[in-house]
Amino acid sequence: MAERLLSYGDVRRETTLSESTIRWLISEGRFPRPRPLLPGRVVWTESEVGGSRTSTSGGPRKRGAAPVTADKLARTLEGRRNGTGWMARCPAHEDRNASLSISEGNDRRILLHCHAGCRTETILAALGLEPRELFPEAERHHTRPSRREVARYSYTDEKDREIYQVVRFDPKDFRQRRPDGTGGWIWNLDGVRRVLYRLPRVLEKAKAGGVVYVVEGEKDVEALERLGLAATCNPGGAGKWRPEYAETFRGSLGAVMLPDNDSPGRAQARDVAQSVHAAGVPVKVLELPGLPEKGDVSDWLAAGGTKEALLALQKAAPLWEPKARHEADHQVVVRVDTVARDKVEWDWPGRMPRAKLIILDGDPDQGKTTVGVRPRGPQNARRVHAAGGPRGRAMQTCSC
Numbered sequence: 001m002a003e004r005l006l007s008y009g010d011v012r013r014e015t016t017l018s019e020s021t022i023r024w025l026i027s028e029g030r031f032p033r034p035r036p037l038l039p040g041r042v043v044w045t046e047s048e049v050g051g052s053r054t055s056t057s058g059g060p061r062k063r064g065a066a067p068v069t070a071d072k073l074a075r076t077l078e079g080r081r082n083g084t085g086w087m088a089r090c091p092a093h094e095d096r097n098a099s100l101s102i103s104e105g106n107d108r109r110i111l112l113h114c115h116a117g118c119r120t121e122t123i124l125a126a127l128g129l130e131p132r133e134l135f136p137e138a139e140r141h142h143t144r145p146s147r148r149e150v151a152r153y154s155y156t157d158e159k160d161r162e163i164y165q166v167v168r169f170d171p172k173d174f175r176q177r178r179p180d181g182t183g184g185w186i187w188n189l190d191g192v193r194r195v196l197y198r199l200p201r202v203l204e205k206a207k208a209g210g211v212v213y214v215v216e217g218e219k220d221v222e223a224l225e226r227l228g229l230a231a232t233c234n235p236g237g238a239g240k241w242r243p244e245y246a247e248t249f250r251g252s253l254g255a256v257m258l259p260d261n262d263s264p265g266r267a268q269a270r271d272v273a274q275s276v277h278a279a280g281v282p283v284k285v286l287e288l289p290g291l292p293e294k295g296d297v298s299d300w301l302a303a304g305g306t307k308e309a310l311l312a313l314q315k316a317a318p319l320w321e322p323k324a325r326h327e328a329d330h331q332v333v334v335r336v337d338t339v340a341r342d343k344v345e346w347d348w349p350g351r352m353p354r355a356k357l358i359i360l361d362g363d364p365d366q367g368k369t370t371v372g373v374r375p376r377g378p379q380n381a382r383r384v385h386a387a388g389g390p391r392g393r394a395m396q397t398c399s400c
Helices: 008-015 019-027 046-056 070-076 120-127 199-207 218-225 243-249 263-278 297-302 307-316
Strands: 035-038 041-045 080-082 085-088 100-104 110-114 148-156 162-170 173-179 211-214 254-257 283-285 346-348
Touching: 019 070, 019 120, 041 046, 070 085, 070 100, 070 110, 110 120, 148 199, 148 218, 162 218, 199 211, 199 243, 218 297, 243 263, 254 263, 263 283
Parallel strands: 211 254, 254 283
Antiparallel strands: 035 041, 080 085, 085 100, 100 110, 148 162, 162 173
């Protein structure tokens, strides 16, 4: 009796694999190649597919297989170029919209992201790949140095209830986590309210009319606390200050910002000072003398700095004031909700505003270079009648 022949659709139903996954497995030598039947049509025998089911369940690839690259993965999944990466159909679900983003990071690591929500682990399992294969060849056979947890910093709400933690590792690295409600941890802060470190202590000091020091990291906070001073920092370090944090300082005698001795530290000091000053709280920015490059208050104290010296420097430091307009290179900070809306005139209603900057992005030969700027005479441009577009309006054609 002749064996039943299976088409791509039959194989997908028999194996529950997507077509893109089947193509990938064939390219990796882990699924039999189909036989040509008619022009444009290929088939497998039932025994070929049946014998391959156990080898397509996401196990590791054969030793000696060619290294995976972002380009090879995209070509196998029939992806199309999208900026510096590719978009392809995700092999982890029945994908009709090419929702898998494939790109290469600065360290040549392969980056995968399914916009439909599939986890990277699920995508790798569908492709039969291991996480290490996303890394450059030189790194695949070397284990990273094991890291060691050296500190846990607990962030609490106003009533001293823990919201999340920042965990410090050696070699130097930081990770954030939140309780999962069952005694474990979820290693992200998705949907979690951000608060300042040592929030109850800061609120207590502000209520009592005291001074609060603002530093860049939890280690520095604890160094100042050992001197009997109230200190705080925001999660994430420099560049992560939020305007709402300034409300915490209302009622205090003032805030003193102690920046790290580097560009991010000085930028953080400006952000904090502007925010706290806008909240009506006096603020000083105190750059400690003798700090090494990238040094912080912990380094200053370790080098012999004392509480008395710090208080003396603080007393001598002037109050921070925003720069006058001519001193700030004519940059003016305004609130978005105070900006009056312009009346917009349209060349193409809802799509192409008149006399505004328009950025068009898309695949080649899709008409990006034809843009409507202003009505033009027929001697300067050709007319374009796009479906739903501005019929009868002359559109400027540019080649930029």
